[in-house]
Amino acid sequence: MYDEENLILISAIQHYRFCPRQCALIHIENIWQENQYTAEGLLLHRKAHSIQKESRHNVVFQYGLPVRSLEIGIIGKCDLVEFRYRDINNHNLINTIPIEYKRGKPKRDDYDALQLCAQSLCLEEMLNIAIHYGYLFYNKIRKRLKIYFNDNIRKQTIKIISEVRTLLDTKVVPKAIYSSICKRCSLYDQCKPEIFSKQLKTDNYLKKNIELLKL
Numbered sequence: 001m002y003d004e005e006n007l008i009l010i011s012a013i014q015h016y017r018f019c020p021r022q023c024a025l026i027h028i029e030n031i032w033q034e035n036q037y038t039a040e041g042l043l044l045h046r047k048a049h050s051i052q053k054e055s056r057h058n059v060v061f062q063y064g065l066p067v068r069s070l071e072i073g074i075i076g077k078c079d080l081v082e083f084r085y086r087d088i089n090n091h092n093l094i095n096t097i098p099i100e101y102k103r104g105k106p107k108r109d110d111y112d113a114l115q116l117c118a119q120s121l122c123l124e125e126m127l128n129i130a131i132h133y134g135y136l137f138y139n140k141i142r143k144r145l146k147i148y149f150n151d152n153i154r155k156q157t158i159k160i161i162s163e164v165r166t167l168l169d170t171k172v173v174p175k176a177i178y179s180s181i182c183k184r185c186s187l188y189d190q191c192k193p194e195i196f197s198k199q200l201k202t203d204n205y206l207k208k209n210i211e212l213l214k215l
């Protein structure tokens with residue numbers, strides 16, 4: 001069990017999966033910079049959170065719901081949780097469904113699904129219920145994508161959270177490795193991946209040649 005002061009933000013999962021260095025810059029060095037992608041995402045979440053709660057038929061829609069798991073050691077906020085009742089007046093809940101709003105369209109990477117699964121693990125612990133699936137809503141295609149929380153995704157989510165915790169505990173920011181994702185990174189200017197990657201290559205080259213001279 002983790003205490004309240006030692007919880008990892010659920011958003012760190014996504015940052016870590018995108019790039020461990022980005023995760024460390026944000027969550028160790030507290031560096032944050034908006035770019036087009038993050039600004040659009042922020043607007044989408046603000047819109048989702050502008051309403052707090054509403055109900056229609058037998059469903060309660062709870063927006064911006066804070067969640068946490070002391071067992072796994074994570075904390076965050078659900079964009080939307082749908083509480084579906086058989087009969088809302090009798091409070092007989094039949095289904096609880098977390099929904100996360102995302103900008104753009106479904107990605108090839110799994111980090112949106114892992115973030116949603118982490119929210120679901122929190123809800124399960126807080127409400128002592130089982131949650132079998134949730135949805136990712138992508139604003140570009142305006143469709144919900146159903147994500148099943150099977151054993152595989154649960155294990156994967158817990159594994160990534162453990163890796164994030166290890167990274168944050170070391171308080172060491174990994175070196176930059178320039179790749180195609182850097183162009184989409186909001187911390188490109190702060191990270192300077194091209195410079196550091198060149199430096200890393202030069203260091204490795206020198207190290208290799210010094211070792212050869214020693215032979």
Ligand code: SF4
Pocket residue numbers: 018019020021022025176177178179181182183185186187188191192193
């Ligand atoms: S610019 Fe590239 S290496 Fe640097 S934090 Fe972003 S994704 Fe990672």
